[in-house]
């Protein structure tokens with residue numbers, strides 16, 4: 039992978055590196071500015087590892103005031119800034135530029151307040167997603183959106199990407215679970231968007247900001263909703279003789295009005311790779327498998343399992359395994375949540391994230407297989423089926439230049455397939471640099487210009503995470519017009 | 522009387538807006554004009570009504586999605602959904618009680634533009650959480666779309682959420698796509714009587730903190746309870762606190778039992794059977810607990826539930842306050858005695874101590890002309906709001922001044 043064009047670095051900024059570093063060092067506490075080449079290597083890429091760039095410097099602030107001083111300085115000196123949480127973005131969202139500074143939020147990771155009566159938690163942006171749930175678990179509460187990367191990824195990154203996860207089918211994605219942000223604008227101004235409440239009246243600035251991929255401001259604190267855990271939850275595994283049968287079963291479950299907490303799909307290759315990794319007892323003879331999780335009281339669970347089983351019965355299941363214990367449930371989920379790690383052990387892979395209408399699943403999966411054949415690449419499918427959020431993983435050899443290019447082209451074709459089916463380019467991983475040039479396939483130029491104007495309303499100089507989300511030529515034109 | 526223009530399609534609308542933009546002609550944007558007494562009064566040279574942009578354009582019951590042109594009456598959408606035993610899970614509140622008109626006069630565009638949600642908001646999200654896609658024409662006459670018809674979408678800037686609740690000041694919606702849900706099969710309601718506001722919020726929050734999936738909560742002062750149509754409840758005019766659970770009959774019964782047991786320390790309860798329960802929440806959804814007297818100022822306050830009783834108590838020092846606490850206290854409806862500024866001075870002074878949002882939902886025109894109807898914004902936020910207005914409607918022709926002066 040190497041086809042995506044990067045923004046050219048500004049030599050004038052590069053030449054001022056020393057002066058910039060000293061000024062930044064004055065703005066933050068000791069040890070918060072990283073400059074050495076070895077130190078900076080940690081920031082050169084994210085989970086889209088094919089692209090790398092070593093930034094001018096990285097700053098790891100500990101307070102909102104420090105973030106504000108850093109941004110104000112950068113704004114006054116026209117220095118680009120890329121905010122960073124844990125660097126787990128799969129779309130190159132946190133990829134630095136050579137002439138930018140990386141603003142890492144990892145040291146701001148405290149829980150500031152938990153209010154069980156109002157069911158909210160206020161945290162700093164650098165806390166991990168799982169860290170929030172852990173902080174409230176003793177009272178049997180949790181923070182709902184659960185990206186598979188939840189051990190590592192930060193709430194700041196989740197907010198920037200509007201991340202989802204397996205259990206978002208029932209509980210919604212990040213945007214549905216965040217109430218308030220403390221955000222520092224590029225000029226150093228600190229604003230609060232949203233409030234300690236559900237819905238105010240007025241422009242939904244919070245709504246604009248969630249999913250803005252680090253381009254509107256730097257989030258330093260967030261107030262999120264926390265929910266009471268269900269009484270109990272139980273996953274079941276259903277194996278099918280074909281991917282079509284599994285897809286049909288998903289559509290039938292949703293159409294029946296059942297809303298399980300999660301419906302996850304795995305194809306044959308995924309079953310083998312993930313099942314072996316997690317020793318989860320996945321049905322190796324099946325062509326496709328669903329993990330369906332239901333929750334509630336014992337009685338609710340029994341009722342729902344009976345219905346799911348009945349519906350699945352119409353699609354010739356090869357196996358139906360209902361989890362019988364906490365350990366089994368954990369193993370079933372381990373295979374799913376560790377999927378990327380498991381696949382990573384057998385091959386390099388490129389993860390796509392398109393969304394399609396629920397009724398189109400079977401047809402699109404077939405086409406996905408065909409596209410893979412056309413490029414001579416293996417594709418493994420594992421995804422959030424209840425929302426129609428596909429994650430084809432394209433297997434390739436990163437040391438083979440030709441295969442890298444083929445993987446990228448194959449990925450683009452798969453995403454176009456999703457748009458053609460009435461869906462979209464990305465359901466949770468964001469556009470980043472990766473899907474920037476594909477945006478025209480989904481949106482008209484007028485749509486994109488409107489989005490860019492909104493971006494410019496927050497960051498008029500376009501210094502926050504530039505070169506992402508929008509096609510490069512359009513950004514250039516927009517900037518030229520705006521000046 | 523200003524001219525009313527009713528475009529029949531997006532192109533006509535775009536053409537009209539292009540001209541209005543060029544001529545800088547201020548426009549009032551509406552559906553059926555039923556909410557025109559909401560917000561700050563505005564002076565427009567013409568009115569654009571979405572009334573003829575009407576009709577359901579896509580309905581896939583099996584995929585839980587419906588699209589309708591912005592001027593489609595809400596009841597039409599709800600009737601189509603009911604035919605498949607589905608519904609809009611966020612139960613958009615019916616605002617006729619506040620603004621007059623009848624139940625036929627709400628359009629789906631207005632639901633989106635005002636982000637109108639009802640009792641089930643606490644469990645299933647707000648209108649904006651259930652909006653999947655939007656088509657609109659901005660203040661330059663340029664058609665734009667955002668989102669789509671699929672359940673998840675993070676492709677680019679989220680204009681769907683951003684534009685929800687913008688009250689027609691940023692663009693004119695032409696089509697809205699919602700996620701729909703199967704109709705809740707049955708509901709039961711647990712009622713507490715004569716609780717203090719603090720105790721009521723305590724009960725409601727405790728209920729929300731259980732795993733039983735409470736799907737509606739409300740606490741009404743006695744006078745408001747007296748306006749309900751349930752003839753066993755209303756005549757007593759006693760403060761009432763209600764909790765709703767929904768689901769399939771069998772598991773519902775056991776959840777209700779356990780909820781009642783867990784909340785027993787808060788006092789005695791009684792239960793509404795499914796039919797009464799259904800009627801009760803239909804009443805809540807149509808806000809029939811509010812006064813229909815248009816001279817009576819009505820405030821909508823969003824705050825953290827635990828703060829709500831404190832706000833009511835602080836305001837009660839100045840005048841008599843009739844309050845309804847929806848969303849376990851997170852949404853307060855306050856009826857205040859008429860006054861020249863609808864008591865905006867006192868309300869805002871008290872709210873300055875809290876993290877809260879206030880909107881003067883109803884007051885005579887002259888009063889609304891003189892006060893800030895929407896919650897006053899700090900300078901930095903106002904700057905963003907103005908920049909956004911400029912990003913969508915640089916000539917300031919769409920509902921100018923309806924929300925804020927100069928926006």
Ligand SMILES: Cc1cc2nc3c(=O)[nH]c(=O)nc-3n(C[C@H](O)[C@H](O)[C@H](O)COP(=O)(O)OP(=O)(O)OC[C@H]3O[C@@H](n4cnc5c(N)ncnc54)[C@H](O)[C@@H]3O)c2cc1C
Pocket residue numbers: 084085120121122123124125126127128131132143163164184185186187190191192193194195196197198199200201202203204251252253255256257258378379466467503
């Ligand atoms: C193994 C694996 C599994 C994954 N599974 C899922 C999944 O199930 N669902 C899902 O949605 N995603 C998933 N992801 C993608 C990724 O974890 C998410 O996008 C996550 O939200 C990124 O968080 P982060 O802290 O790592 O952010 P980073 O990667 O550091 O940054 C991501 C973006 O957020 C911006 N940003 C970060 N912090 C801030 C801040 N404080 N203020 C403003 N902008 C900020 C950055 O500029 C960048 O644009 C997965 C990734 C991996 C590697």
